[in-house]
Amino acid sequence: MDALQSLRRRYLQLVDNLSPSARTAYDAVTRRELLPKGYYLCRQGFVCRTIATLQSGSARIFHLKPEGRSGATDVTTAFFFPGDFVTSFQSFYLQVPSQSAIQLLEESAVTLLDYDALQSLRAAYPEIDQIDRLSNDYYTMWLEQRIFSLQFHTAAERYADLLRNEPYLVQKVPLSYIASYLGITLETLSRIRARID
């Protein structure tokens, strides 16, 4: 877990210390935008063509499953924070339709980069290829840790972890997002919260 954070620092440093030529090339193909709360960076069923670097704000990735008796259920599988590269991994790297949607949780400043542009940058600048690789490794380890947590910890422990790691999140997003992220219903989450204080 500490190893995870140091990996994250490594790729963020590489981003900050791009060589002038790589920086110029990067700036030429990316665009910075301030996008409103609720904006979709990626829609379920569509190919995710861009990867966003989150400068400020937050986002979530979620999956809509149709069947549920009481309408569709919306299950959040991850949250994103500043410094994260935001995309639907499989959809972006394989350019296939996404199984999930990504939505901003608040107004956010992002830097957008298209798939083709990223591939060109990677081919031309080893340092950018390195960032891409490290950030993917980071994501992979984050996933490993999440599975660990889903398999080994109780819902109450997972909520406590979340409170510890992302306290601000609990302030600003609906409980239903957090509950589905933890793999429980919002009633159960509410009861866990009641028991804590």
Next chain:
Amino acid sequence: MDALQSLRRRYLQLVDNLSPSARTAYDAVTRRELLPKGYYLCRQGFVCRTIATLQSGSARIFHLKPEGRSGATDVTTAFFFPGDFVTSFQSFYLQVPSQSAIQLLEESAVTLLDYDALQSLRAAYPEIDQIDRLSNDYYTMWLEQRIFSLQFHTAAERYADLLRNEPYLVQKVPLSYIASYLGITLETLSRIRARID
């Protein structure tokens, strides 16, 4: 899911079609071994120094947690099959102590490659770097899918999936491994099986 398998085929093809020079360099630094059932490719708490390509046989990666009242509990988090690159991802790529152990489930033929040797090969042969990257991407997508399955499917559905995707597995490994992999107790798994036929 289909995208996943095609990605796997892509990296396996690259392995088969290495250029003669890359092949020679690869053969020079790897060793093929036939290892017995129960052999540990990696021990919990130690740095995983090698990555194994599984030629035949199978393996599992598991985590021992000490606390349990009735002795330590042993939770399987993945199984490996021929064509897989077998290692503890975080431990190998960051060279930090592993949180899990990897054990052969039967006598297996493997090709062993040390961390330093892999880094040299990657630097010298772009095609090997490409294989490493694709296989990591494959693993990442596999993890994503596994989280999906843990979060969206019931234990019974996950067992049915396993039966469909890895039928041979059910024949040769103890139910307790499969149960912990599915995130349930072996009694529950036994009851699920009883209900199926």
Next chain:
DNA sequence: AAGCCGATTTGACTAATGTCAAAAACGGTC
């Protein structure tokens, strides 16, 4: 074939979580 040992199944009971429905709390608007 009998005996043994580990793996699996079954049973009875308990604990945890889900479901459905209603009440309370909260936020923004007029």
Next chain:
DNA sequence: GACCGTTTTTGACATTAGTCAAATCGGCTT
């Protein structure tokens, strides 16, 4: 400050999975 819609909490009950213990099954040995 009253009103409205949304979010969160609470309650009662059903369902699912976990726990502990005993019975059965299967393969192996002698």
